Amino acid sequence: MKIPQKFEMLVHNGLVDEVVCQLMSGKEAEVYVVRSMGELRCAKVYKDADNRSFSKQARYQEGRKVRNSRHARAIGKNTRYGRKEQEGAWQNAEVDALHRLAAAGVRVPQIFSYAGGVLLMELVVDDNGNTAPRLNDVKLTGAQAREYHRALIAQIVLMLCAGLVHGDLSEYNVLVGSDGPVIIDLPQAIDAAGNNNAAGMLERDVANMTAYFGRFAPELQATDYGREIWKLYATGELSPATLLTGRFEQSSMPADVRGVMGDVEAARRWHERNS
DSSP: OOOOGGGHHHHHTTSOSEEEEEEEEOSSEEEEEEEETTEEEEEEEEOOGGGOOOTTOHHHHTTOOOSOHHHHHHHHHTOHHHHHHHHHHHHHHHHHHHHHHHHTTOOOOOEEEEETTEEEEEOOBOTTSSBOOBGGGOOOOHHHHHHHHHHHHHHHHHHHHTTEEOSSOSGGGEEEETTEEEEOOOTTOEETTTOTTHHHHHHHHHHHHHHHHTTTSGGGGGOOHHHHHHHHHHTTOOOTTOOOOSOOOOOOSOOOHHHHHHHHHHHHHHHHHHO
16 A cells, blocks of 8 residues: 555655555554564554544643653643644653553563654464454453453553553453453553542453453453452552452441552652652
């Protein structure tokens, strides 16, 4: 197919040899299959800021670092320059999240390069070498649903232990690769310790997974991993090796709000020092 204009710099630099086909087009980006360095890879082309809506981004961006005060002021005033900076920050957040999660062992696509609003990544494939389907396009048995649910709960825990919450996890942004589920679409990933919406978003991510897999394995609908995971995180007891029960009991004791906030602040400082 004809090479879209946004690929010209990558072609010029030898990073892309051919644009094979377009996989999908969404509100935020278009995704293509490309040939790069002799391999088939995936290219995510972010749409321009003028074609994007930022009305729902404030709750995701809370706690994110801005490069300097000038950029922060421009974003706050919603100037044209500010919108451009906000778009760049939105794209960079996905790149940073993918690097951070891959280092933590989360199953996400490998990044090869990011330039000019194009993110070049691993092409996730199925057992037959074809482009991996999204989870919502796969019909599951009860046993498969339980296995994938377990795997994705473990991935959510790994993400949280790395200090991030996906924020928009559903059957539409999980690919079923040859080695199991792979999580995609992370521009809205939030800082767990620095965003006041983190607990609610974590619980929503888990609820979305449970609702989907519960269609094939109804017993999963009785679980409450979301609140269990967040409670363990907030009290400093969560680790990738933590054995979860899927149950949550609300304590009748008065909440130690100051203590919880202290734990969250300590976690935030720890992640800042180690990120």
